Amino acid sequence: MKSKSNLEIVFEILSKSKEPLTFEELWEEVCVQKDYSEEEKIYLMSVFYTNLSLDGRFVNVRDNTWDLRERVLYDDVHLSMYDFYTTEDEEDDEESDFDDDGEPIRLRVVPKKEEDDDEDDQKTDEDEEI
Numbered sequence: 001m002k003s004k005s006n007l008e009i010v011f012e013i014l015s016k017s018k019e020p021l022t023f024e025e026l027w028e029e030v031c032v033q034k035d036y037s038e039e040e041k042i043y044l045m046s047v048f049y050t051n052l053s054l055d056g057r058f059v060n061v062r063d064n065t066w067d068l069r070e071r072v073l074y075d076d077v078h079l080s081m082y083d084f085y086t087t088e089d090e091e092d093d094e095e096s097d098f099d100d101d102g103e104p105i106r107l108r109v110v111p112k113k114e115e116d117d118d119e120d121d122q123k124t125d126e127d128e129e130i
Contacts, residue, residue: 006030006048007055011068014058020067023049 059069
């Protein structure tokens with residue numbers, strides 16, 4: 001008998017649930033069903049989160065709370081880029097990484113010129129006599 005994947009377990013959990021569940025609730029139930037050790041829980045948590053985020057069946061509806069995508073309307077989870085970015089220039093105290101034309105500033109590393117050693121390069125009166 002093939003064992004279920006973590007995401008198959010989450011799909012079953014959310015299908016039976018009437019409301020979204022937090023990541024912690026989902027992960028804890030997966031760990032119980034898979035009988036993970038404490039070490040496995042710590043090691044596998046980030047992999048699980050990544051896989052959950054990338055699987056199109058699930059959606060993060062708010063504050064790391066997850067639900068089945070089929071139960072959530074697009075407008076409830078879609079975030080407009082205008083909510084995060086503005087076209088207005090914002091005054092910053094920090095230097096900009098772009099020039100006046102909007103092009104990225106490219107820095108050029110110039111090797112430090114070695115200073116001439118005055119003692120070696122200058123001829124002394126003694127050297128000229130020899």
